[in-house]
Amino acid sequence: MIDPGTISAILIGGLVLLLAVGAPVSISIGLPSALCMLLIVDFDRGAITAAQQMVGGVDSFALLAIPFFVLAGVIMNTGGIAERLINLARVLVGRTPAPLVQTNVIANAIFGSVSGSAVAAAAAVGSTMSPMQRRSGYDRAFSAAANIASAPAGMLIPPSNTLIVYSLAAGGTSIGALFVAGYVPGILWALACAAVGFAYARRHPELRGEPWPGSSVFLGTLWRAVPSLGLIVVAIGGIVAGFFTPTEGSAVAVVYALLLSFLYRTVGVQDLPRILFDAARTSAIVIFLIAVSTIMSYVMTYARLPQLIAESLFGWTDSKVVVLLIMMLVLLLIGIPLDPTPAILIFTPIFLPIAVSYGIDPVHFGIVMVFNLSIAVISPPSAPVLFVGAQVAKIKLEPVIVKLVPFLLVLIALLFIIVFVPQLSLWLPGLMGLL
16 A cells, blocks of 8 residues: 555645646646545546545535525625615614725625625625725725625625535534534624724724714615525524525525515526526536545545544644644645635545544534635635735735735634634524534
8 A cells, every 4th residue: 555655745746736837726636636546546446436436525415505505696696685785784884984994894794694705795795895985085905905804704604605515524513503603703703804994994084984874764775685684584594493404595595585686676587597607607616626625535534644644743742722723824824725615625534533632612613714714715825805806996916915914913813712712603503502
């Protein structure tokens, strides 16, 4: 049998090399994993085993929730729901300093929670907010940084495709518990971004709050946004309450979003082929990533790499704090070039057993992983949300990165709090009897 050191070198070296030359993430994971599979066993058995692992990795009823939630997000993005949520956020925070920054933060948290995608939130909310902020005299770089920093709140606030992937990689950890556990960290993420916005407003007193629009305008805006917010109550409430499974809840979300868009008359039958194509393309990328990642997971398990890494960590230190800090640093660094989905699929089988051996709850560890990767997707130099946010704001990356630094510092500080105060994640699901 080929030794684990050689397997590790092929997996890591192949991944880094292929990413460096611009190969897609799925190919960068799949080719080195398939090569290791062929080296472990002969060609015929290796090819058959790799195919079986890919099919088995995506042969999951729970995994159907991802394409359904993606489709619901595309429908909502097309159906003008983002604009209604932005209007609601604006009347909620209009009297605060730098109101358009606070509106951006709240709108990202709300839209991200119903779309489940940081990139979708940054694109949908940012494209609407950027012109408004420009006309009102806001610094373009700071406005873009606020949009980028607040967009990943939707990766924590359900429905979160990232938490669904973690549930699968963690051997079936309760999706309902993960969903509920994400609420407090997700809200704290939004509040942290809002706090940076307040600090910015103190240095720019010209960005005063807007006058109260009046009760009639507020109630009218709220009334128009309530049906959109109802998606959270119907889909997530039904999952948490046990009325239906996450997959059934995702299908309900699609039907609800489609009916709502038809009711608003923002989506017609002629738009459905394009919506279905966009959702299928996004879903195919995620599903294929999961499929090829199962080959890597099989190879690592076959070569006992998770156990060897765990033994190395235990031999080097027995401090829970040090081990957690190492895992956090690895996730932050690897999450910048790597999409959250493959990062979770690769590192959950390695890190979760170590975390459990230190008495860390799998639900809490899942929130920690997603929080780490949420910071990574906005961190320079190559994070996807960073590029999208700068693109919709029509500004170069360099000034945006400078303005993004205060947000990153606050969010990293919040990450330490989430890691070392587990009750922030576990209190709510424990209260609801989900643990």
